[in-house]
Amino acid sequence: xxxxxxxxxxxxxxxxxxxxxxxxxxxxxxxxxxxxxxxxxxxxxxxxxxxxxxxxxxxxxxxxxxxxxxxxxxxxxxxxxxxxxxxxxxxxxxxxxxxxxxxxxxxxxxxxxxxxxxxxxxxxxxxxxxxxxxxxxxxxxxxxxxxxxxxxxxxxxxxxxxxxxxxxxxxxxxxxxxxxxxxxxxxxxxxxxxxxxxxxxxxxxxxxxxxxxxxxxxxxxxxxxxxxxxxxxxxxxxxxxxxxxxxxxxxxxxxxxxxxxxxxxxxxxxxxxxxxxxxxxxxxxxxxxxxxxxxxxxxxxxxxxxxxxxxxxxxxxxxxxxxxxxxxxxxxxxxxxxxxxxxxxxxxxxxxxxx
Numbered sequence: 001x002x003x004x005x006x007x008x009x010x011x012x013x014x015x016x017x018x019x020x021x022x023x024x025x026x027x028x029x030x031x032x033x034x035x036x037x038x039x040x041x042x043x044x045x046x047x048x049x050x051x052x053x054x055x056x057x058x059x060x061x062x063x064x065x066x067x068x069x070x071x072x073x074x075x076x077x078x079x080x081x082x083x084x085x086x087x088x089x090x091x092x093x094x095x096x097x098x099x100x101x102x103x104x105x106x107x108x109x110x111x112x113x114x115x116x117x118x119x120x121x122x123x124x125x126x127x128x129x130x131x132x133x134x135x136x137x138x139x140x141x142x143x144x145x146x147x148x149x150x151x152x153x154x155x156x157x158x159x160x161x162x163x164x165x166x167x168x169x170x171x172x173x174x175x176x177x178x179x180x181x182x183x184x185x186x187x188x189x190x191x192x193x194x195x196x197x198x199x200x201x202x203x204x205x206x207x208x209x210x211x212x213x214x215x216x217x218x219x220x221x222x223x224x225x226x227x228x229x230x231x232x233x234x235x236x237x238x239x240x241x242x243x244x245x246x247x248x249x250x251x252x253x254x255x256x257x258x259x260x261x262x263x264x265x266x267x268x269x270x271x272x273x274x275x276x277x278x279x280x281x282x283x284x285x286x287x288x289x290x291x292x293x294x295x296x297x298x299x300x301x302x303x304x305x306x307x308x309x310x311x312x313x314x315x316x317x318x319x320x321x322x323x324x325x326x327x328x329x330x331x332x333x334x335x336x337x338x339x340x341x342x343x344x345x346x347x348x349x350x351x352x353x354x355x
Contacts, residue, residue: 022313023340026105027216028153028184028292028331032266034214034249035259041252042245053244060247063254064222073227074198077247078237081183081208081221082110087236088204089114092177094144100131102319104153104329107181119143125321129155129287129295133163137170145177151184154319154329156289158190168196168203177229178203186212186260187267187291197225204229209246212263213253218246267292270332277342283349296328297321298349305348312344 057077065072078084094116099107101120111118121136123129129152140146148167151158159167164180171178182192182205197203204225210216220242223230253259271288278286278296287295298305305326309316317329332338 022315023333023337024315025330025333025337025341026315026317027211029211029216030214030263031270031333031337032214032259032263035253035256037252037256037259038213038215038249041248045245045248049244051244056242056244057247060220060222060250063251067254068194068224070194070198070224071227073230075222075224076230076233076237077220077222077242079221079242080210080216080219081181081206082106083219083237084206084221084223084233085110085179086114087233088145088177088179089116090236091232092145094177096142096144097147098136098139098143098145099147100136100149100152102154102327102329104149105317106153107147107149122322123152123155123157125287125295125297129157129289131157131159131163133159133166137167140167140170140176140178141174143176145179146171147179147181149181149183151188151190151289151291151293153181153183154293154317155287155295156184156187156291156293158188158290161191161193164193165196168193168200171202172200175202180205182207183211184291184293187264190290194224199226201226201228209250209253213250215246215249215253218243218249220246220250267332270335270338273335274330274332274338274342277339278345281342281346281349283353284345292331294330294332296330296345298326298328300325308348309344312347314341314344 061072061075061077064075078087096117096119097111098119098121101122103120119139121132121139123131150164168178180193180197180203185192192205194205197205204223206223207221209218209220223233271294274294275286275288278284283299285297285299287297305318305328306316318326319329321327
């Protein structure tokens with residue numbers, strides 16, 4: 001295979017020193033970028049950024065309350081979903097957190113920053129990375145709080161509604177705080193348990209406009225749940241944490257039904273493309289999820305994929321399964337980015353097989 005400037009190896013490169021042409025597969029945001037209607041709204045509002053807005057989330061709060069059929073005291077906003085998580089930990093100060101494994105780098109970073117003890121229940125790779133709900137519920141009883149990404153933010157697996165309802169019921173019975181992270185929900189057809197969360201005393205649903213809606217730079221996140229629990233978080237989530245553009249761009253994104261349809265069609269097409277291409281690479285096994293995530297297992301390969309891809313200006317996240325094989329968390333990107341990933345993976349696997 002001939003050399004290519006885009007794929008040139010950078011001897012001694014480091015993750016923080018990558019070039020402009022680096023492809024980042026660690027974020028998982030919509031490869032189509034923001035909605036055109038959101039971008040139009042931002043351009044329209046740009047002339048007013050010199051004025052400090054009063055309660056800039058008010059329009060978004062009212063819109064979401066109507067959309068979800070909830071009261072205004074059942075929703076709270078933060079400077080991105082990470083801000084919501086920080087507010088939760090600062091307010092509730094849990095000592096032990098239950099979370100399914102593998103744990104995403106984002107959640108791992110939050111947990112480490114707050115110094116909590118982690119408890120893990122592993123997802124089953126032989127059953128589409130499903131969660132053993134009975135086993136999970138047993139551990140819920142002995143945990144201060146639970147973080148449950150649905151869909152899972154590493155494997156993309158979705159918890160069936162009945163199983164999720166059972167977990168919510170158990171958390172309520174045990175007075176365990178349950179945090180359902182729906183950062184990737186819009187990439188699936190899964191239904192959010194909003195009514196059950198609002199009717200509980202311990203369950204929060206956390207969402208963001210950074211992933212599906214491509215507004216990471218505007219930092220808009222929110223949580224839905226019981227008013228009593230949100231009141232505890234409120235001192236850490238003041239309205240001035242939001243900016244003028246973010247909430248209005250979020251509303252425009254939600255109203256753009258064509259954007260949602262285009263995104264879902266694009267994601268399904270790219271998942272099929274990557275899966276078909278990986279089928280021709282010996283030693284690479286692809287798991288397709290209901291969301292925008294694929295898990296690419298490098299059979300017989302130990303953890304080293306991250307460093308190998310970094311040499312080619314590609315950033316990935318990986319975890320090691322029970323067999324010791326490297327598994328790549330792969331959120332599909334643009335066709336150009338996906339094709340480059342497949343091409344470089346083939347090169348890496350060929351080098352290992354002949355090494």
